[in-house]
Each structure stands twice: as C-alpha cells, then as structure tokens.
Amino acid sequence: MPQYMLVLREDPAQFASLSADEIQRIIQKYVAWGDSLRERGLLAGGAKLTQGAARTMRRESGRVRTTDGPYAEAKEVLGGYFTILADSYDQAVERCRDCPHLEFGSIEIREVDHV
C-alpha cells in the first residue's frame, strides 16, 4: 500500500484563543484518531518538530545564505508530520477527515515516491 506523508502546519496565533476544554477535547480526538489508524496497521510513522528555532538555507546571488526561521511572511509553521498507508489520495483524504489537526491547522498530503 502506498505511503502518504501528512505535513501538519499551524498558525501559532490560533493557539492563544483555544480554551482549556477545547485543547483537552482535541488531544482526546488525536488519541482516538491515532489509535484507530494504528490498530488497522495504517500508521507508518510520525514526528513532532521543535518550535521556535529553525534555519533556512538558500543560494542567493551565488552564495548560500542561512537565515533564522522559515520565510518571514509564513503565517503557518511546520508542526510535525505523520506517515500513513492508503490506497490513493482519496483514501488518504478520508483517513484525515477526522484528524483533529484540522481544528486549528492544515494538512498537506503528499504521496511518498517509491522508485
């Protein structure tokens, strides 16, 4: 079965207004969502990325420049990723439909290329 990477992005400004109850509810949903995928053998991996520090390297005018953080204009930051198994993009989307990350962020789904 193909693997799909779920790239989780979030706008940290949203967090300030989430209530304690909402946060708890979302965490409980995450546990349920993750457990459901894992029990079916559909969760291949995942990791959380640390917040705050980041570097971006890019060649500009012939030299490699390293800057702190992602692009300044980016409102959404990369929070982490999951790798799930699915037959198709449609099925991957279905499996993400009740992912609680959608309550405050976006999920970019990309199929992992196997040569």
Added chain:
Amino acid sequence: MRSGQVSPLVEHLFRKRAGQMVAHLTRLFGPAHVDLAEEVVQDALVKALQQWPFHGVPANPGGWLLSVARNAALDTLRRHGAFRQREDAIVAELERTRQAMAPDDASIDRLFEDDELQMMALCCDPALSRDASVALALKTVGGFSVAEIARAFLAEPSTIAQRLVRAKRQLRQLGIQQSTIQIERVLEVLYLMFNGVSRRPAASRSCGRTSARRRSGSRGWSPSIPRPPRRKPTRWPLSSPFRRHASPRV
C-alpha cells in the same frame, strides 16, 4: 506515535488545572501580572496539544501540565526585569510546591485550594464592577476562554475581552495586592458562574447554593475551594441576561 497505555483524561482536567495554575502564579507574580500568569498557563496547555499527539498522553497528565507551567514560570521570571527583587522568593515558592506535590489529584487540589480562594477574593474585589468580577473569575480561576464566557453571557467576545482588560488594569493601577473575601460578592459571582456557564435550559428557578454546586459537578466546573457558608444574601442585583433565568427567591 506511542501506543496504548493512554491514561484517560479526567473530564475538564485541563480547565481545572488551568484555573489552579493561574491562581497559583498570580499569587507568586502578584496581581499586577495576571496576564503573565495566564500566558504561562496557556503555553503549557498548547505544549500538551503539540506534543501529546506524537508522544502520547503522559501517565500523570495533570502533573505534566504543572511541571511545564512551572518551568515556563521560571523562564518568565528570569526574562522579566519586574521580578528581579522577588525572583529568589518566587523560585523558592515554586520549588516548595513542586516538592509538596504527590501524584494524586486530590492532594494537588488541596495544595491549590488557598490560591484559588485568594484569586476568587481578588476577582471579587469591590473596586471591580460585578460584571468585571464575574468575567475575571470565570477567566482565571474558572479556566474558561473569552469565547466561552461570551457565549454564556450572550455577549460579544470583544465586550468580554475589553471587560477583562479593564479589570486587570484596575487591579494594576490600584496596586491591589490581596483582597479580603467579600462573602456576598463571592456568593453572587459563584451563583452566576454556576448558572451562567451551565448549559441547562433557563427554566430552573431553584437557586440554592447546595444544588447549584451539585449540578455544577456534573456540568464540569467544580472548584476545589471550600463551600461558602450557607447564608442568605440581602440582594441579587442580577444583570439582564439572568433576570430571565432566575427568580431570586432568597
């Protein structure tokens, strides 16, 4: 993502711990810094949201939150010049609480009882309007968000937000350090908290405090502060959203 052994999260655990932590940190930082206390606590909750989905729910979720909030408080102390003189005393107090904390919920609750009571007294300081007291109590010791408070009071979130800003500014400008418990105001605020934030239909007319506390247990806000003494208040000058809901037969 780690599997299994997920300790079930007690209902409203986050809201309860948030209220306790804000009360505790407000006492340590001082009433002029309620904002900072709230920020530290919210950061701890958000960290849980960002980490637990990947790392799993810890064995002692409440303890984890308190621990993270404590570390964030220590960071805040070091970064803010305002605390320079009191830093040692505050650090010592944070350490004392850490050592006193056994992993069971009941003992944690007892540890923060006094702080919650003191926060409640602060919110009910007579310098603040009744609306301000209710909003501030719900936001701080209650652990509710601006949006939740606004919904319960049929008000705009911006109205509640402004009310909170003004109330905190008053506490700062008046230099209020501690408030004695104004028992009537506290009872009034408690009544409005239980009945205002409840999702029960407006029909109920019994406003006995015992039944209100019992109902609030199932509704979710159960402060671990001592029950106020049974006592008839002399008046209930309830503002308009509540005149519809309650007939103050006291």
